[in-house]
Amino acid sequence: MLSRVANSIYWMSRTLERAENVARFIDVNLNLMLDSEALDNNQWGPLVITSGDRALFEKHYGAPTKESVMRFLTFDQTNPNSILSCVFAARENARSIREIISSEMWEQANRFYMLVREAASNDTIFWNPHDFYTEVKLASHLFDGIADATLSHSEPWHFLRLGEMIERADKTSRILDVKYYFLLPTLQGVGSTIDGVQWAALLRSASSFEMYRKRHRRITPQRVANFLILDRHFPRSILFCVARAEESLRAITGTSHNFFSNQAEQRLGQLSSSLNYSKIEEIMASGLHEFLDSIQIRLNQVDDAVCETFFALPSIDSDRNERFQADQHQ
Amino acid sequence: MDLSSYASEGVYDELVDASGNPRAGTKLLYELLGSMPPGELGRFQKAAEAALYRMGVTFTVYGDVQGLEKILPFDIIPRVIGGNEWSMIERGLKQRILALNLFLEDIYSDQKILTDKVIPEELIFSASAYRPQLRGLKVPQGIWCHVTGSDLVRDETGEFFVLEDNLRCPSGVSYVLENRHVLKRTFGAVFETSRIRSVDDYPNRLLEALEYLAPSGIESPTVVLLTPGVYNSAYFEHSFLAQQMGVELVEASDLLVSDGRVLMRTTQGPKRVDVIYRRIDDDFLDPLVFRPDSLLGIPGIMDVYRAGRVALANAPGTGVADDKAVYAYIPKIIDYYLKESPILKNVPTWLCSDPEDRAYVLAHLPELVVKTTNESGGYGMMIGPHSTKAEQDIFRERIQKNPRNYIAQNTLSLSRSPVLVNDHLEGRHVDLRPYNLFGKEIYVMPGGLTRVALRKNSLVVNSSQGGGTKDTWVLKD
Structure with missing residues (x-):
């Protein structure tokens, strides 16, 4: 296969996996906050470290709070590892190899991006974050399943x-x-x-x-x-x-x-x-x-x-x- | 849905005749539309749009960092063309393409048509798409224009005219295939009874036409589709066609020339390429030949092409036959090479480079359509009856300054076809672009892209200017 295509498929897959993992980090932290009164806002700091973007975060947001970390890791387009950035990059890569992947895979990459973009356009996820992050994980799993079942x-x-x-x-x-x-x-x-x-x-x-x-x-x-x-x-x-x-x-x-x-x-x-x-x-x-x-x-x-x-x-x-x-x- | 209020209003209508009754071929469709409960068609329209969006049948909107794409506006009501009428179009297009191919062959070799003074030579030499570097080139199988998409329009009498020939790998065929795909889901019942001719084998025929060009002695040639890349507005189509044909979609950076061959870079090392269906402009094919300032393209590819070790479709230089001033000579071209009279007429055209024609054009600007000879996409034109005095003055000055660059044509009253507006039908002007393949023989796709000016009374059908598309049904006899 073409080198460029191999590169795109590799990065499409990496960035989708990354988006899923960011959703996992956030979702589990949210759960933790509900479970325990002993934890305070400091628990949001480690999340930014996990994703490896501490410096960028501090430059734009200062001290980590629930909302600022969620925003940074989920929708911030200046953060190349935010869910939105990852899913966008994955979709751009998918678009450039549409003739290689199955059309079901492309449709799912497309739907995944629309899901996140739609969520980014309003603030409802801050009211009900768990549903959104679950959807992100599911969208990624669905992509994996589709790839497994439709791509040679x-x-x-x-x-x-x-x-x-x-x-x-x-x-x-x-x-x-x-x-x-x-x-x-x-x-x-x-x-x-x-x-x-x-x-x-x-x-x-x-x-x-x-x-x-x-x-x-x-x-x-x-x-x-x-x-x-x-x-x-x-x-x-x-x-x-x-x-x-x-x-x-x-x-x-x-x-x-x-x-x-x-x-x-x-x-x-x-x-x-x-x-x-x-x-x-x-x-x-x-x-x-x-x-x-x-x-x-x-x-x-x-x-x-x-x-x-x-x-x-x-x-x-x-x-x-x-x-x-x-x-x-x- | 009540159709009784839908009328042709003095224009040639594709669905109904002057007295408001369905035309011979449209009866079934007319009855179906009439029998639909209110709102049903609107629901179909929405479902079809959602399907197109989900399938990613989109074009890119430039300058949007979000990579926002739009679906090409689409109208659910098909346009129907009868079998007899179609066979005339088919014969006419075959004749035209055959003649244009002979013309290109001649222009890039002996130029007999210029020696015989059928076309003034300065007209050709001044055409911006003429490529003097190609003189003497032998193209594979003698074919220059492998893929063409002719723009046809009807006037108020219902007669078809050719408006443009588009010999530079025109886009849009993917919309034809996808529109049909969507319509089959919506109007399944009509498909069962109407005997609508199929367009689905286009990718297959395209592949055959391309494989036909492979250098001799190669048993299973490697065909690739060369795209400018993911930012091009027609990228969806490039990717769609590559997928449908099962060939690699390559960008210029994927190709290189080495040892007199064109190779593509793969994960298993370089691999030879035999035929390139290229969807990039001539100027960017080979920086060593066409644009020395360009870093893009595939340096050296023209040498390989000349040596017959790779085929390009379409051949470079075909744009000269697309020049709107050359267009005016096509009836003469047909007569010169084929000794036949044209089956499909040209729209009467005045060349501003001709002093008499020019005087007429300048005196009749408010009635005529003025076009730039080397623009496409509905740019650089003025529609007289819809123009302001100021616009006419601008064009008057431009014409006087550079007459070679302009032609003028009568303003045609394009035919209309119904589109769904909220809950009722309204007539909108349409044209038709069938796609033609020149391989072992000439194939004219039965149907093509019906482009529709969605703005009321507008005559411009280009997607960049508020145009949409419809499925086109050609009926079997």
Whole structure:
């Protein structure tokens, strides 16, 4: 397939996954605020850190409040990682590859964007935020389901999954990192009510509460970390995502297991092995934050290598290109 | 719905005759419209618009950072053309396209038609779309204008005239296909009984016409559609056609020339391209040939084209036959190359470059339509009867300053077709753009895009100027 098309499909999928995760962060925080009188507005700060846009937020909004954080992460077009920006970018990418993806996928990307744009045009979500964020998550799931059921599982689909899995692994690591960082210092002894509620919220934001319960029942920080990093079956765990990403990458290149033919495969293979042979006790002992930080850096390196290997194109002055495109007619 | 108040009002109406009765081919449709409960058609219209929007059958509104798109305004009531009348149009268009292709072949080789003084040579050499770099070029299968979209109009007597030939890969065919798709859902019952000719195989025929151009010896040629990109107003169509044909949709940056071949950049390395259906203008094809200042396009592609190792559709340089001053000569062109008289007439045209014609035009500005010779899309024109004195003065000055750039035509009273306005029907002026393919043989799509001026009494049907579209039904005999 065309390099440009592969690039678009990869980023379409990454940005939709990102939008979904932002909705998760916010939704779970909203729930948490309803549950607990012990929490104050400070709980909105970590959200901005999770999404990695703290500096931009502080520049425009100052102190984090419920409304300012929600606005920033949901509708702010100057924030490239807001839900609106992500869904817009995904739709633009989808539009540029409409002939590659199924028309059902395009329609869903289009509907998804309309849903968010419509919500951005009025303030009703601040009255009933839960419904909106649920709709966002569902719209993303629907897109995934449609893609799975209508797009041939060949090269485009593998680029789609590669983008989705790399993004999801990154977001799971960030959810865990930030929550862990903020939760631990305030621990009033493992097993207290507040603690239980908070860890449950963390699991919920990764849609993993029920699955975790089935597997581990009692909530302890170490087990939660183990579940979100190393579980082999839970579809949002880092190890699971990295393994699926590796499968797709190998399907694209046709390289067999334990070999590599380019830098993307090498880096992803290295990351996957180190996760496969890790134990949670060792991770905790040498510092969870440091470990998660290195995961994020390595995922970025994989992303760089994927771009370099498959998408690299000579750059074109984008402004000029846009004018040129608009000028052609008959 | 009560149709008794719908009347032709002295104009040729596509649905009813002068006494208000349905025309031969429109009876079924007329009865169906009449039998619909009030509001039903409006609901259909809304549902159809929602479907088009959801399918993304849209064009881009420039300068909107939100990437806002609009659906092309669409009217639910189809326009019907009888089988006999259609076969005349079909023969007329085939004749015209055949002659235009011979004309292009001649203009870019021996220029016999100029030597024989059928057309003044300065008219050709001064045409802005004439490309002298192409002299001597041999195009694949001798075909220049593979895809054309002729604009036809009817006058008050009901006779069809050709208004423009559009030989530079005209857009709009995707709307024909999507409009039909939507209408089939709405008027299913009429489709069952009316014997409406199908337009659905257009993408298939387009692909065949393109594959026909592939360099010889290539068994399964790689065809691509070259688009300016996602910001182009016709992007939806490019993507739609690529998808329907199952070919790659490429941008110029996806292509490169290497070792005398055109290649596209893929995730598995470079891949050879054999045929390019290009939807970008000549000027931006190859910066080495047409626009040295342009960084865009595919440097070197014209060399590969000349060497016969890649085919382009349409061929570069076809715009010269689109020049509105050259248009005036098309009856002579048909006569010169085919020794036939034109089946479809031209609209009588005055060339402002001709002193006598010019004098007539300047004396009759309030009655005539004045057009710029190398503009399309309804731009650069003045409709005399709808113009102010000030506008006429501007055009008078422009014509005197640069007569070669202007022509004038009689103001036609275009035929009308009913559109739904709130809960009743009103007549609006329409034209018709059938799409034609020149491959192994010439194919004229039975139907085409009926463009409708949605503003009351307006004669301008272009989508950029408040025009909409309708489905066009051509009946079998």
